[in-house]
Amino acid sequence: MSDEIILKIENLTKRFGGVTAVDQISFDLRQGEFLGLIGPNGSGKTTLINLITGFVKPTAGKITYRDQEITGKAPYTIACLGISRSFQMVRTFHKLPAFKNLIVPLYSPRVKKFGGGKYGERDDIAIDLLDDLGFERDSFVPYKVAGSLPHGYLKRLDLARCIALRPDLLILDELFSGMAMSEVAATLPMIEKFNREGLTIIMAEHRLKELFRVASRVIVLNFGQKIADGPPKEAMGKEEVQKAYLGTEVEG
Amino acid sequence: MEEAVRYRRERIDRGIKARSDTIYTLASSRDMLYLLFPRVLPIVALFCLPLLMGGSYWGKVIFYSCIFALLALSWDFMASVGLVSLGQALFFGAGSYVAGGFNHYLKWPMLLTIPAATLGGALICTILLVPVVRLRGVYFSMVTLILPLLFAHLIETLEILGGTHGLLSLTPFPNHWLAVYIAVIAVVIVLFGFRRLINEDFGLVLRGIKDDDRVVMAGGINIYWYKAQAIFISAAVGSFAGALMTHYYQFVGRSAFALDYTILPLAGAVVGGPGSFAGATLGSFILVPLSEALRALGGLRMALYGIILIAALAVLPEGIFHYIERKYHQFERVVKI
Numbered sequence: 001m002s003d004e005i006i007l008k009i010e011n012l013t014k015r016f017g018g019v020t021a022v023d024q025i026s027f028d029l030r031q032g033e034f035l036g037l038i039g040p041n042g043s044g045k046t047t048l049i050n051l052i053t054g055f056v057k058p059t060a061g062k063i064t065y066r067d068q069e070i071t072g073k074a075p076y077t078i079a080c081l082g083i084s085r086s087f088q089m090v091r092t093f094h095k096l097p098a099f100k101n102l103i104v105p106l107y108s109p110r111v112k113k114f115g116g117g118k119y120g121e122r123d124d125i126a127i128d129l130l131d132d133l134g135f136e137r138d139s140f141v142p143y144k145v146a147g148s149l150p151h152g153y154l155k156r157l158d159l160a161r162c163i164a165l166r167p168d169l170l171i172l173d174e175l176f177s178g179m180a181m182s183e184v185a186a187t188l189p190m191i192e193k194f195n196r197e198g199l200t201i202i203m204a205e206h207r208l209k210e211l212f213r214v215a216s217r218v219i220v221l222n223f224g225q226k227i228a229d230g231p232p233k234e235a236m237g238k239e240e241v242q243k244a245y246l247g248t249e250v251e252g
Numbered sequence: 253m254e255e256a257v258r259y260r261r262e263r264i265d266r267g268i269k270a271r272s273d274t275i276y277t278l279a280s281s282r283d284m285l286y287l288l289f290p291r292v293l294p295i296v297a298l299f300c301l302p303l304l305m306g307g308s309y310w311g312k313v314i315f316y317s318c319i320f321a322l323l324a325l326s327w328d329f330m331a332s333v334g335l336v337s338l339g340q341a342l343f344f345g346a347g348s349y350v351a352g353g354f355n356h357y358l359k360w361p362m363l364l365t366i367p368a369a370t371l372g373g374a375l376i377c378t379i380l381l382v383p384v385v386r387l388r389g390v391y392f393s394m395v396t397l398i399l400p401l402l403f404a405h406l407i408e409t410l411e412i413l414g415g416t417h418g419l420l421s422l423t424p425f426p427n428h429w430l431a432v433y434i435a436v437i438a439v440v441i442v443l444f445g446f447r448r449l450i451n452e453d454f455g456l457v458l459r460g461i462k463d464d465d466r467v468v469m470a471g472g473i474n475i476y477w478y479k480a481q482a483i484f485i486s487a488a489v490g491s492f493a494g495a496l497m498t499h500y501y502q503f504v505g506r507s508a509f510a511l512d513y514t515i516l517p518l519a520g521a522v523v524g525g526p527g528s529f530a531g532a533t534l535g536s537f538i539l540v541p542l543s544e545a546l547r548a549l550g551g552l553r554m555a556l557y558g559i560i561l562i563a564a565l566a567v568l569p570e571g572i573f574h575y576i577e578r579k580y581h582q583f584e585r586v587v588k589i
Contacts, residue, residue: 055466079472091467093460103456108472122453165472 004031006169006200007052012061014047014224021047023224025061029169029202034195036215036232037204040244044224045204046088049173052202053085054078065169080110084167088174090154094147098135098157101146102126105164114166126164133160134186152183159187163194170194172203176210184210208236220244258589263582290580294530295440302432310541311428315500317540318435322493323517324524324532325442326486331526332450333482334462336389339396340517342380343490344497345403345509347373349413351495352504356419365423366495373491378484385479400509407506418505422498431500438496439533442489446529458482516540523564525571534573 007029014022022044029035037045050056052063054075063071070078079085084105093101105111106122131137133156141149146157155175162170172191176184184207192214195201205211211218212232220228220235222244228235235241266286305311323340330337351369354360360368384395407413414420425431449455460468461475468475498504516539517532524535542560546553568575 053470055469074474075466075469076472076474079470085470087467087470091464093456093463093467095463096456096459100456103453104460104468104473105471107453107457110472119453161467161471 005029006031006033006066008062008064009052010062010064012048012051012063013059014044014051014056015059020224022051022058025221025224025226027219027226027229029200031200032195032198033200033217034215035202036211036218037202037221038206038208038211038218039221042223043221043244045221046173047224048221049085049171049202049204052078053083053171076108079165080108082110082166082168083171084162084165084169085171086155086158086162086173086175088177090151090158092146092154092157092161094145096146097143098146098149098153099123099126099130099142101157102129102161102164105161108165110165129160129164130157133163133190135160152179155179155183156187159190167199169200169202172201172205174204174206176205176207188214208232259586260589261584262587263584265582290577291444294443294533298436298440302429302436307428310544311432313541313544315428315432315435316544317537318432318439319493319497320516320520320540321439321533321536322435322442322489323513324520324536325439325446325529326489326493327517328521328526328529328532329446329450329489330482330486331521332455332462333458333479334388334465335385335479335482336393337396337486338393338514338518339398339400340490341400341509341511341513342396342403343373343377343487344494344513345400346376346487347491347494348498348504348508349373349407349494350376350491351498352419352422353413355422355499356414362423362425362499366492366499369495369498370488370492373494374484374488377487377491378480381483381487382476382480385476385483397514400511400514404506404509407509414505416506418503418507420503422502422504424502425499431496435496438492443529443533450529516543519561523561523572525573525575528571528573528577531571531573535571538572 005028009028010026012022012025013020025044025048037048039045047056051058054070054073054077057072061071062069065078065081065083068081070081070083092098093104100123103122103126106125127137127142130142135142135153135156141153146154149157155178159172159175162172175187175191179187188210191201191203195214203211203215215232217230218228218232218235219226220238220241222240227240227244228238302311302314305314323344326343327337327340347369350372351365354365354368355362380399381396384392387395408416450459457468457473457478460471461478465475468478494508498508517536520535520539521532522535523539524533525531539561543553543557546556549556564572
């Protein structure tokens, strides 16, 4: 982890009508950091991710990525700067073979800039990438139509789609939801490896035990507000966090 | 108690079939024929039909079918990017008027007007549609429906480009054969070209935009730029059809923006089976001759035409081509349960 700040968020706010989904959130993210983003359902995790990646325009606040303001920029512009995201709900092109799903990011200006992914090479790059993520290249799995694959594979396909963009910052929105324990156990080391190789990661997750094994820092959200920020143990020890998670308002 | 013997239909893929999109097993010349036949048949049919019909009335119908097939292909291409167009008449009319205008006012020969109309018409249509490319679904369709009507009214009220009289006595094709074979070759090129293009990486991106534009955006791709490119390609094909028709008629008028050029290609694509391009072509080659054959019925023509359309959609909602394709690749047998 270096001291360079890769992402700086200042007083970010998003209101949907009367509801404030994200309320005055500020934090810095350093290069190589592994940040966990947690909070009860509806606490604003996904909205925060949508704001950073440009899918939702903020009501107020400022997002800076590598000294460049990206507030309100188009999602594809932000993606080409190196911020790649996964989706909470599985979103794959289910009529295409699994590896063809990766053609879209491989076709992007960002990957072209790196010199990879020329005509006719993209299929091979896609298969290599999937092989790294546990789609055995000698099996039929990478060639199967995505819609026929089990949920765990689709989640990993989404992860592969993010990695194919060669991101500098990877944002995972509940990657593990709906995955079997064995699948999580197989995927976790892959993500750890990406982080060790220098990839900065933000991971919104409900499966805290798995998250805390890899995340060095967590931010806890509740009703759109940041209620804790720090190492997992410290953050979870806070009374406010325990209240938000367990609702420990015992009376009498 | 005696149990009734029940039967069920079982569908089995024929022995040779692509295992996936990339792995093929070609074992024998029989297998090669199996794959070649459906590709060669339409080409042979398209080249032979004009010869069989000659320069007669039905020879002209072949030409019209080709024009509508081109429009249907152009509709299907836009639909495969998720842009449902109700304005093929816009493409057709733009091409018609660009070709007609250059020929009438500047006396350009046909060899120049047709390419100029293809590119110029496509450019005009793309510029007109780019501002609304962010609209989705029915909102985009509405705009495409209005634009050709707008042009027809502009030409009528401002009396530009010949006004209500249109542009007359344009350069004709030297003979019927040249016209019809240019149209046939164009249909073959566009049909096989589109089928190829949509499976290339560029085509996969376009199909991705239809399936889920958010994922494509997250993949760093400017979907509006790609939609604009798709509109340009589609409009070029439609404008080319318009230019051909203009020189064939030796006339261009407001009718080039008529609703017919929107509805018939759309019906052709839907009856034939959208999404395959072959369906759009097949549908046009069924509907256009059918509509001509019904001409003898006079007033009842459109009513019967409508009934046939509805019946076709009710019986084969997937489209004629998809039905034939399925029957070709699978056989059914009845098995006892």
